[in-house]
Amino acid sequence: MQEEAEALFSRKFEKPSDFLCCAFGLKDREIDAYFALLAGPLRISEMQKRIGGDRTTVQRVLKRLLEKGLAERETQQISRGGYYYVYKAISKEEVRLKVVKQLEVWYTATRRFLLEGWSEQPE
Numbered sequence: 001m002q003e004e005a006e007a008l009f010s011r012k013f014e015k016p017s018d019f020l021c022c023a024f025g026l027k028d029r030e031i032d033a034y035f036a037l038l039a040g041p042l043r044i045s046e047m048q049k050r051i052g053g054d055r056t057t058v059q060r061v062l063k064r065l066l067e068k069g070l071a072e073r074e075t076q077q078i079s080r081g082g083y084y085y086v087y088k089a090i091s092k093e094e095v096r097l098k099v100v101k102q103l104e105v106w107y108t109a110t111r112r113f114l115l116e117g118w119s120e121q122p123e
Contacts, residue, residue: 016092023099024068029053033061034070037089041074044085062087070095 017031026034029051036042036050047058065071065087074086 016095019099020070020095023102024070026064026068026070029057030061030064033058034065034089037065037071037087038092041086041088043087047087065089069098 017035020026020031020034032051033047036047042050044055044058044062047062048055051058051061053061062071062073066073069090071087071089074088075083076086077083
């Protein structure tokens with residue numbers, strides 16, 4: 001048990017993708033998509049070329065980034081009629097602040113549980 005706890009608290013975060021994985025529960029393709037968007041706004045077809053996968057998969061990946069607040073979507077009008085979406089990443093600084101906020105929420109809840117709510121009897 002002690003080894004498991006030590007492993008949990010001694011995990012090394014060596015690159016930003018480690019934080020994205022833990023703080024937002026992102027999968028590798030979602031992390032790749034976020035970093036692709038940091039280079040500049042992309043359409044779905046352009047994202048397909050960057051991260052691979054079919055159109056539906058890329059749409060699902062981008063939808064998840066939108067839901068997590070890591071990307072934004074803009075509608076672009078086509079002169080002949082119709083529209084398409086362009087996706088862009090929120091800034092690294094905004095993500096950094098979101099991760100810090102997540103850590104503070106987790107720390108507060110965990111500390112409260114350990115000091116006030118942890119009963120002596122197993123459930």
